[in-house]
Amino acid sequence: MRERLTISLAAIAALLLANNLHAMFLSLPDEAMQGAIYRILFFHAPAAMVGMIGYFVALTLSIMYLSFGTFKYDSLAASVIEVSLVFSLVNIVTGSIWARIIWGIWWTWDYRLTSALVCILIFSGYLMLRRAIDEPTQRARLSSALCIFGCVDVVIVWKSIEWFRNQHPGPVLDFRTGGGRMDPAMSHVFYLNFLALLLVATTLVLIRTRQESTAREIDSLRRLAHAA
Amino acid sequence: MDARNFTYMFYGFTAAWLIVLLYVISLARRGARLKKELEDVKQLVRGERSNQEDLFPNRVG
Numbered sequence: 001m002r003e004r005l006t007i008s009l010a011a012i013a014a015l016l017l018a019n020n021l022h023a024m025f026l027s028l029p030d031e032a033m034q035g036a037i038y039r040i041l042f043f044h045a046p047a048a049m050v051g052m053i054g055y056f057v058a059l060t061l062s063i064m065y066l067s068f069g070t071f072k073y074d075s076l077a078a079s080v081i082e083v084s085l086v087f088s089l090v091n092i093v094t095g096s097i098w099a100r101i102i103w104g105i106w107w108t109w110d111y112r113l114t115s116a117l118v119c120i121l122i123f124s125g126y127l128m129l130r131r132a133i134d135e136p137t138q139r140a141r142l143s144s145a146l147c148i149f150g151c152v153d154v155v156i157v158w159k160s161i162e163w164f165r166n167q168h169p170g171p172v173l174d175f176r177t178g179g180g181r182m183d184p185a186m187s188h189v190f191y192l193n194f195l196a197l198l199l200v201a202t203t204l205v206l207i208r209t210r211q212e213s214t215a216r217e218i219d220s221l222r223r224l225a226h227a228a
Numbered sequence: 229m230d231a232r233n234f235t236y237m238f239y240g241f242t243a244a245w246l247i248v249l250l251y252v253i254s255l256a257r258r259g260a261r262l263k264k265e266l267e268d269v270k271q272l273v274r275g276e277r278s279n280q281e282d283l284f285p286n287r288v289g
Binding site for chain 2: 034035036037039040043044047083086089090093094097098100101200204207208211214215217218221222224225
């Protein structure tokens with residue numbers, strides 16, 4: 001059942017991505033100021049949004065672990081954070097390539113970019129912490145605490161373009177500005193691509209979660225073998 | 229500028245998919261390793277059980 005769901009999600013994501021790529025390259029014209037490079041936006045911003053949604057899902061799961069003590073929540077949070085980290089990395093790399101053309105530089109220490117980099121460092125630390133601790137209860141408790149701490153930075157990443165004057169462009173998406181900053185045809189493709197990336201991320205989380213449960217099974221069998 | 233603009237757009241798309249692809253490959257490798265490890269541990273548990281049965285043939289439960 002779960003395998004079928006994973007395959008179905010992956011297939012829908014692939015079809016949607018093919019449709020979106022077709023629209024990006026063959027339907028939409030180049031942007032007046034930026035030319036062809038603006039198309040990076042269709043992956044750069046949705047990847048950031050998918051990453052942020054993932055971090056907040058992991059925050060909820062970490063709080064649930066700390067409240068109920070169920071290991072399932074902890075391993076699900078770890079899976080979600082690992083996948084979110086991949087999308088945050090896509091966000092920062094594509095942003096840097098876009099910046100090279102538009103700003104003439106690969107990187108600048110403005111609020112948005114720096115807080116996004118700190119976010120990647122915190123959640124990389126989360127994954128390292130999990131590898132460093134063998135005792136499951138201690139590992140789950142400490143990593144849940146780190147996840148809650150890390151999500152404070154996610155809020156700063158999200159709001160930094162409203163709170164501070166940055167080199168990074170301000171909000172352009174309809175749900176943040178109330179509309180009018182982006183052409184409807186472009187924003188249609190943007191949201192479709194966000195949906196496609198969200199489906200890709202969900203598929204990856206499902207695969208990763210199954211691996212976590214296999215790892216838990218191996219741990220319990222090992223304990224059984226040692227106890228015998 | 230336009231040619232360079234297009235080239236960098238291509239780099240951006242390639243980088244995005246390359247990162248996801250590398251992660252998928254790492255997931256597949258990890259999955260294969262876990263599957264093998266599970267089989268090994270299952271075999272170990274089966275071995276321990278048959279050893280116990282050889283040592284205590286009359287033990288119940």
